[in-house]
Amino acid sequence: MRLFRLLGATFSLALRRSFAHRVNFVFDVAQSVIGIVTALLTTLAVYHQTSSLAGWSRAQALVLIGIFAVVSGVRAALIEPSLSRFVGTIRDGTLDEVLLRPAPTWFSVTCREQTPLALGQTLLGLGILITGVAGLPYRPGPAAILVAVVLIGCAVALSWAFSLVVASLGFWAGRFELAPLTASLWDVGRYPAGVYGRSLQTVLTYVIPLAGMITLPAQALTGHDPVTSLVAGVSLTVGLVALALLLFRRGLRRYTGATS
Amino acid sequence: MTRLLQLFRLGVVRQFLSWSGAWWFVVALAAGQILPPLIGLAVWRTVFPGSAQVSTYYLALLFTVATTASYENHTFSQGIYKGTLADELVKPQPVIMLPLSENVAVRAWIGLVAVPVIVLVGAMLTVPFEPGALLVALPFWLGAGLLRFLFTWCLAMTAFWSERVHAITAFGTTTLYLLGGNAVPINLLPSFWGDLARLLPFYSMLGLPADAAAGQAVQAGTAAIVQIGWLVLLGLAARTLWLRGLRRFTAVGG
Numbered sequence: 001m002r003l004f005r006l007l008g009a010t011f012s013l014a015l016r017r018s019f020a021h022r023v024n025f026v027f028d029v030a031q032s033v034i035g036i037v038t039a040l041l042t043t044l045a046v047y048h049q050t051s052s053l054a055g056w057s058r059a060q061a062l063v064l065i066g067i068f069a070v071v072s073g074v075r076a077a078l079i080e081p082s083l084s085r086f087v088g089t090i091r092d093g094t095l096d097e098v099l100l101r102p103a104p105t106w107f108s109v110t111c112r113e114q115t116p117l118a119l120g121q122t123l124l125g126l127g128i129l130i131t132g133v134a135g136l137p138y139r140p141g142p143a144a145i146l147v148a149v150v151l152i153g154c155a156v157a158l159s160w161a162f163s164l165v166v167a168s169l170g171f172w173a174g175r176f177e178l179a180p181l182t183a184s185l186w187d188v189g190r191y192p193a194g195v196y197g198r199s200l201q202t203v204l205t206y207v208i209p210l211a212g213m214i215t216l217p218a219q220a221l222t223g224h225d226p227v228t229s230l231v232a233g234v235s236l237t238v239g240l241v242a243l244a245l246l247l248f249r250r251g252l253r254r255y256t257g258a259t260s
Numbered sequence: 261m262t263r264l265l266q267l268f269r270l271g272v273v274r275q276f277l278s279w280s281g282a283w284w285f286v287v288a289l290a291a292g293q294i295l296p297p298l299i300g301l302a303v304w305r306t307v308f309p310g311s312a313q314v315s316t317y318y319l320a321l322l323f324t325v326a327t328t329a330s331y332e333n334h335t336f337s338q339g340i341y342k343g344t345l346a347d348e349l350v351k352p353q354p355v356i357m358l359p360l361s362e363n364v365a366v367r368a369w370i371g372l373v374a375v376p377v378i379v380l381v382g383a384m385l386t387v388p389f390e391p392g393a394l395l396v397a398l399p400f401w402l403g404a405g406l407l408r409f410l411f412t413w414c415l416a417m418t419a420f421w422s423e424r425v426h427a428i429t430a431f432g433t434t435t436l437y438l439l440g441g442n443a444v445p446i447n448l449l450p451s452f453w454g455d456l457a458r459l460l461p462f463y464s465m466l467g468l469p470a471d472a473a474a475g476q477a478v479q480a481g482t483a484a485i486v487q488i489g490w491l492v493l494l495g496l497a498a499r500t501l502w503l504r505g506l507r508r509f510t511a512v513g514g
Contacts (some may be wrong), residue, residue: 027427034434042443049448050307173284181288184295191299195306 011078014114025117032076032120036069039190040128054194061192064218067148068189069125071155071214075163075186076118079156080111084162084179085168093205096257097217106248107168110239112191115257133221140221147226151217154237158213159186163242168244173250189214206244267353271361279369289366290373293329296442297322298381304445313474315385317445320397320473324466326374327367328405332416333429335362340419346511351432354403355502359416363409390475399475400464403487408465408496411436417498418507441467447476458483461490475507 016027043065047058056064081127089095098108133140140148166178185208191199193211196217205212220226279286301318308314337346348358386401390430415432419425437443446454457463464487472478 021423022423024424027422031424031427031430034431038434038438038443043387044445045449046303046307050449053303054306177282177285178288180285180292184292187296188299191303195302197302200302230327 007078007111008108010111011114011116015116016114021054027089027123028115028117029120032073032115032118033124034066036072036121036124036128039065039068042190054192056192056194059132059137060218060222061134062128062135063221064132064214065190066125066127066129066132066190066212067155067218067221069128070122070152071125071159071189072186073119073122073125074156075159076121077115079110079160079163080179080183081113081115082162083167084182085113086167087174087177087179090170090255091174093257095255099257105165105252106245108180110164134220138223140223144220144226147220147230148217151220151229151233154233155213155217157210157237158240161240162208162210164244165240165247168247168251171254185210192218205232209240212236224256263355264357267357268361270297272364275362275365275420277366279365283369286366287373289329289331290370291325291498293326293370294322294374294377296437297325300444302440304448312388313476314445316387316474317476319382319385319387320389320467321441321470322381322470323375323473324401324404326378327371327401328465329367329370329409330363330412331366332359332363332407332409332412333419333425334411335359335366335416335512337416337419337425340417340505340509341423341425343511345509349511353385359413360403360409367405389473393475394473395467396478396480399486400472400483403484403491404465404469407461407494408436408486408490410491410498411461411465414494414498414501417501417505420501420508428450436462436465439463441470442464445471447471459486461494464490 018028019192040062041059043058046053047061051057051060088096095109098112098155099105101108163182166182171179188196188210191211193205193215196204201211204210205215212232213236216229220229297318300321301315304314304318305311336345339348339358345355350353409412411432412429415429416425418428422428439446439457439460441457446457446463446467448454449457464483468478468483468487472480472483
């Protein structure tokens with residue numbers, strides 16, 4: 001509960017900073033939605049040529065894009081701003097300041113900076129998701145919706161864990177600036193995992209679960225067996241979050257600070 | 261002229277060596293350039309299974325994207341924000357030497373990382389390329405490289421007026437991704453949008469050289485006029501932005 005209050009306080013501060021300059025505010029809002037608009041237009045262009053992509057109809061693909069946008073918004077607002085700059089704080093020693101805060105280090109590291117306006121993507125994604133669900137030939141039941149909500153939560157947690165793993169590598173190699181790579185890899189989730197071929201699909205679902213984390217909740221809503229998706233999603237999340245925290249703690253032991 | 265060329269060559273060598281210290285970052289940047297076309301290739305091969313045209317186009321696009329990459333919003337704009345651009349203003353050479361030489365050096369690094377990936381993908385797909393088509397594509401590729409640099413440099417110079425150069429550049433790169441032929445080959449867009457896209461600068465930056473190299477029907481004369489037209493326009497825009505922006509630049513301590 002205390003962590004949620006802290007998160008709320010840093011979010012509120014970041015939100016007030018966003019409103020401080022009108023021109024910056026306009027650019028930030030526009031930046032937050034243009035990526036999703038592009039993803040949507042690209043998907044529509046694909047379905048201009050075909051009625052099915054890797055077994056996914058247009059409405060099902062809209063559900064997928066909607067979930068991608070929802071998770072991308074949360075990621076861009078709460079996860080990326082801090083973790084993409086984390087390696088720099090190890091290199092220049094400013095991580096010291098975070099270590100002194102009276103909160104778990106993994107939490108302080110994640111909540112250093114936020115861009116609340118990126119949640120515009122999440123709102124846009126919810127609209128696309130609802131449009132997609134409305135276009136399905138059947139209505140998902142309450143169980144499928146519940147599973148999808150849990151799996152979207154898992155996708156956010158997986159995304160955080162993946163970014164933390166990548167950031168933690170900086171403890172061993174301070175020159176590893178892999179944030180641009182993570183951002184590019186994230187885009188593989190825009191499409192059904194099936195487009196990547198069988199072996200790559202397995203890697204992107206279970207090893208680097210970038211496609212799986214979006215495809216699994218979408219599958220739960222689009223008529224696939226929700227139990228299988230739930231088991232796969234929750235197991236992946238627990239595994240990757242545990243790995244991320246372990247790696248982070250090990251890495252932190254190697255950190256020597258700015259003044260040592 | 262010889263002096264300028266020598267300065268340019270020295271600038272490229274200096275920047276190339278300077279970027280060698282950030283080779284992991286270069287790998288990440290290269291991945292950022294080549295992943296979107298690879299995703300496009302996977303998607304469009306699923307739509308058109310076994311289509312050699314799609315594979316050839318995306319392989320040519322991969323090469324174009326990697327070898328025309330521009331990051332002036334990260335390099336030149338930071339000089340404006342930090343005030344280090346002032347150092348360049350007192351050097352006895354045109355200031356464009358700085359972004360141009362750094363651009364070429366970064367492209368060389370990204371090319372070094374990307375070309376083996378492109379060769380590997382090409383070998384996996386056994387993609388055919390006609391030497392004649394590659395010859396037609398060559399001037400378009402050179403024009404694309406210059407056009408993409410001017411486009412990104414123009415966007416980067418908005419740092420004279422705004423603190424949000426990355427948001428502004430993100431608009432540019434996203435539009436380039438959508439209308440340049442990266443997300444969707446322009447030939448596969450609905451005809452109205454396809455015709456419109458061919459007249460915009462984005463197609464001349466990416467899709468045109470890729471289409472030409474893939475041997476797809478390109479109206480070379482019209483395409484060249486459009487590309488040269490945009491080169492002149494963006495060149496003039498860059499000059500105007502530079503002259504106006506410089507008046508606002510106060511440097512560190514100014």
